[in-house]
Amino acid sequence: MANYQSIEHDVLIIGAGGAGIRAAIEAAEMGANVGLICKSLLGKAHTVMAEGGMAAALGNVESKDNWQVHFRDTMRGGKMLNNWRMAQLHAQEAPDRANELEAYGAVFDRTPDGRILQRNFGGHLYPRLAHVGDRTGLEMIRTLQDKAVHTKGLEVHMECTIYKLLVNDGRVCGAIGYWRQTGEFVVFKAKAVVIATGGIGKSFKVTSNSWEYTGDGHAMAYLAGADLIDMEFVQFHPTGMMWPLSVKGILVTEGVRGEGGVLRNNKGERFMFKYVPEQFKKDYADTEDEARRWLDGDKTARRPPELLTRDVVARAINAEVKAGRGTPHGGAYLDIAAARSPDYIKRKLPSMYHQFKELAQVDITKEAMEVGPTTHYIMGGVRVNPETAESTVPGIFAAGEAAGGMHGANRLGGNSLSDLLVFGRRAGMGAANYAKNLKTSPALNQADIDATLKEMTAPLDRVSGENPYTIAQDLQETMQTHVGIIREEAEMKEGLEKVLKLKERASRAQSSGTRAYNPGWNQALDLRAMLTCSEAIARAAIERKESRGGHTRNDYPDYDKDLSKVNFLIKKTTAGEMGIRKEPLPQMPAELQELFKGESNATSQS
């Protein structure tokens, strides 16, 4: 049997993006001994790729803004399927978290009177996103990183992959994984574990996500017995790069549209005016002239339709391409050059300017970009208690993209960075309190550890088998084709069959070399989580026989009245199968329901 190192913490945080680091800071400040695990080096997590900003109703640019408006925007964007309490806590606490980040040293762009500047974004009624040009995520991660390394009781473990949560007597007792650099195994004994592992984008072919997004946390929590919620809802961001092929899917920030960028088809038509859903018509401009006046600061004008929610814009681009009005590489044109001066563009969107210049040889201060939908974010995740972020398994907590419920059927841009901080903090607090109140420390199960070590070395022990990279590519192709942006029953069922076959192939994955920094072996081990998440997405998507938010079905193009009242939950059955069940939405209190008077969430969505 392979050797392993043993490390003990009160609270183990898996994932060092915004949510994980914020959780670690909170738990450590509460006196817990905290281990923070990074799959990459510290500061490289996916949060660095967030561009546009962090939504918080600070009211610095528009004093009419407040948490109620933010809450309403969030619920409307999520097509009313959000956990109302999470959305409320998020809207209420986001301003404090933004100010706190400034106190940690973040340097946001400023208003003329010296406060934190806020920009417009899709689905947000008022300018709400605190930002730093188009590199807000980098600012957040660097600020948190520097805060964390100076926080006592917080130990950072870099380039460590966690493979499995260890559960004994129905509660968590630790986790097992390996150091990427050496391939040596490590067992963490912990009273509480926070899952902050981000998303699942690597299960799709066209994605804005990095290699780390293999759904580890979703899968580990599920395998440990936790509920997953809303897994059918995957966000396809409307604007990913289209060309060259090698950069297809890389994110083009919504900030481009927030700063005045417009979408056109190959006929030069500004097509978004045709796609404004009934529910949103009163808030969006219906002529180019009105949209232009809004951009120039006319407060009587309504917002341009490019600032509709991501699900709506992604479907619109898709429809234009299908109708033969796409760009040469199958997308839409996004033009900021016509709206803003080159200096302004370079100042407010510097990374976009460089990204297009260097990777596509396009000067966005002069030419339009070609953009199209890219797999970006999963709304679904580990089901948590809104107050404590605890999952349905005692001692397992989750925050950020790995947690579900907050965003419902569709997430608004800018609500992720704020979610990371609001619920990262709550998860850290929840985990530290749980650890403190634990009367007896759970013991590790040696047989479980031994079996897991064997499972992890298997791909290297096989003398022949399947190439793990090929299996991953086949999975990405399958999910893209069968459970992608536009879905259909028969297609998805075929997709699910393929995923199940790929599971069998994955059990024969074989890697060469040693365990030391071996991406082939790492890929072989990542397949389990990628396949588990893919299966969950496919199963939930088949069950939701309607179109809503990020989930669009050709065979059921409208909202379904009954399905507007339920979430789908996924849980491992005692037989080890993936079980799925419906559960009614938690009841929103009357005073919050007041905010939606006269609105219906059961009408057609497009």
Next chain:
Amino acid sequence: MQPAKAETGTISRLMRVFRGDQKRSELKEFTINQHPGMVVLDAIHQIQAEQAGDLACRWNCKAGKCGSCSAEINGRPRLMCMTRMGDFAPGETITVRPMKTFPVIKDLVTDVSWNYEINKKIKPFTPKPKNADGTWRMQQYEVDRVQEFRKCIECFLCQDVCHVLRDHDKKSEFGGPRFFVRAASLEMHPLDTADRVPMIKESLGVGLCNITKCCTEVCPENITITDNAIIPLKERVVSRYFDPLAALWQKISGLPKQPRGGA
């Protein structure tokens, strides 16, 4: 290197990639299919998927935002994700090596942990009290210059190219360009009150930099490292320790730091 041209079609390309660790290593040849628009990181991924599954490299965002895929490409420190294959002449062999300044772990992956140790030594952000209305006010022009420093993606290419570290291996006496940028981002932060000048002189050893500007040249974020970060820090050290008038002023006024805005 040739200027970028519009690329058409797939071509075959010879690559030489560093394989091995500190004990044993070689430059291994791989022939890859180069598609239009491809970057060096794509070529490395192709090799991993088809020819050498255990070829080690770091990467994350593939969009020049995370600073993970630093390497030396035909001798030049660059991000693999932002280096287009089409920028090299069709017949030219592309050689990829790990950063030389840091110990190799395996293949293209180096041990950069020293950088994280240096960072811990830098006194953290120490803000002045908030205004009566509970906010801090800063003008955009006041934050412009620290925002430049905060663009740093920690790719450590500046550390790799810096001859004080690369050729003279003065890691015990010198912090390197990255941490002058970091120190400058704190020192010039309009809200910060901590004094880092002694540390910049002693443990970061700013005096060892002789302003060859190699760091500025390789920075993928185009941070003007030497002119905007290092030289102003050198000036702060000089006026604190070597300028008699400033020393006198400091004694009389009791102010430990240079006035804000002064470089």
